[in-house]
Amino acid sequence: MRLINEITRDGFFWIKENLFQSYLNSLMTLLIVVFIGYLFLDFLGFLINADWTVVEVNRRLLLLGRLPLGNEIRGWLILWFSMILISSSIGIWGSPNIKDFLIIFIISLVIFFIFGTLNSIYHILITYLISFSPYFFSKYFLRKKYFELSKRVLIFSWILIIPIFIIILLIGNGPKPNLWGGFLLNIILASVAIVAGFPLGLILGLGRASSFPVIKIASTFYIEVIRGAPLVAWLLLAWFVLPTFLPNLFGLNEVSIVVRAMIVLSIFASAYIAEVIRGGLQSIPKGQLEAADALGLSTIDSTFNIILPQAIRVVIPALVSTFIAMFKDTSLVFILALTDLLQVGRLIPEQEPEFFGRQLEALLVVAFLFWVVSISLSNLSSRLEKAMGIGVR
């Protein structure tokens, strides 16, 4: 009884301290409660009236686009491969607690509830098995001896993720890039843009911070021009004139539209990554460079061994938010008439009469998928920030 009394007293105290400190605060609290209540009731009304058949019928289109029948296994393989990488990375580097597992589990359940069918139940079970076993293995069974080695292997496979994705999609008479679509296309475009844009951005960032005037001016010009026009404009340019600019060798000038989107996204990402890296380079105290000089290191050695490791460490959060922005920007490929996730979600209810007026349901699922990926990445970045002690003095 006393315990309950204490809890209620504490609860009242907390409410008074946090919600009703002053008259103004109380008023704001009441207003917000009314506002939130209104929004919540609205949303509830929508959920009650919602008809999710538009999503149920078009699951496949949303996830894989026009990928020909019989090729679903490629999608599963990509999912499994990335799950292995993600879970073993969590096992080796991360320190998740029960709450994180619960959140991941609930979100995955929601996703499978939306997109899973009775036919794919075995695949889903395999996915869970594949996701958890590398984590437990790396956490509990991996010998200390092999720890460093497995880290190296993991980093290497993260770098190789794009070629592996593309091999999985193309091997054994696979579908042509034109037929890639849905969420798969978003994931592939984003990873290509990041993986190809990062080295290019690194070079450009170093170039902009270089002491050679010619290189500096050229890099600055490149970065500013690319950042000057919006991404849709660059994509439109690629759609119309990129083939003219590619050399007439090995059919290079007849690249498919997906490849054009990849090229433009990588170039665009590189300019933004370069700016982030330049910020990191500027944050390194001048003493570091002078110390390297005093030790007799050459410019190349001091850049790659002294300056860059520190600079990249500082800008990891900013880099991850650039990656998130690139991932969100992959939805702009609508201008190239590619059917990415958003376009599928937008066009289905417009084209099939039975789904008229059901755009919001489809769009909500699309937004949810984008949101899940972005929020996981931003969570990752804030964890990295904490783990590395960036911004803590």
Added chain:
Amino acid sequence: MFRTFIFQNFIDWIDRISFLRKRKTRRISFQLLFLGFLGLIIWYFVSKALQLDLGFSHLNSRAGFGLSHTFFIDYSSNDSRWKAYFTGVINTIRICSLGILLTTILGTIMGVARLSSNFLISRISALYIEILRNTPLLVQIVFWQIVFLKLPQISNAITTGGYTAISNRGILIPWIEANPKFDIFFAIVVIAILISIFLKVFLNRREEEKGQKLYSNFIPLIMFFGISLLGLLFTGIPFNWNIPSVAQNEFGTYMQSGGFELSPEFLALLFALVLYTGTFVTEIVRGSIQSLPKGQTEAALALGFSSYQRIILVILPQALRSIIPPLTNQYLNLTKNSSLAVVIAYPDLFMVTRTIINNSGHALPMFFVVLFTYLSLSLIISLIMNLLNRQVTKVRV
């Protein structure tokens, strides 16, 4: 580590040649090499570009397409493509200026709210950031378009007592329309503004000299409103209300007229841009306020400032120093993101250019036009913000 064996030998070999040993020679020769390489690439691109049809003369020919939104410029499909382009530019400027204004207000309020001691308020702000920052802008634009198209049809438009007309064709709000006498009133208002600015400067100076309170905000404000009111009475209220109306014409179709029209496309784009960019501004404001030393807040509390005074007089003016540079970046992002209007057919600069490209080709020159326009818009915004920044950082800490 990065010096392989061959590379090392190469450098040793260069070191042996005396004039190459000079750092300056090496630097210059390396740059010349790079310049040559760059020249080759540029030559390649230019030679390829010359195969295309360059030139802007096609912009003088008839456009041949209509635009749903025209503002300031009277544009019809018989006008030249130049005029279509300028209509697009004005539409872009219109959405960007309104968007920037609203984003700033929203971001500042949400950023301060994020740090509020009221649990509910700070949670709301956090939730707003977490949800809207992590969904693509394009999804949000499409979402708002669907929401605005779900408004009632025009046959049963919401009229709120005959003053507005809200339907899925757009929102019409009452607007003022100028009389001929409006020019005189406008001149009076300008004079009132000048007088109150002069008064404010004068009173501020006197306050600093004498060290006593002279109500340097209050008196000019009263002055301004007093003179404006007098002008209003003098000219005999120089404008009338333009109230929107919905009526059926002889064929039974509903027509809306009058008022100021906010179309669904414009509103969808504005809502999405403001809410999306607002999340980033919120984070900037929050970060800048948090980076201030805690002593500032405590000093303000010790001086007995109210929470409003604390934020407006002590916290925000200092935070503004670190807010403005990243804020400029967000304004530029908003401007560039407004090109996504193409997805909901709001005829902004980019959509007009795309239509021209689709109709007539000339993709490369039209792309240069887009690039040049966005660069100039960015430059103007940066210039204004730099001026503001200079004003803010005038006093050194």
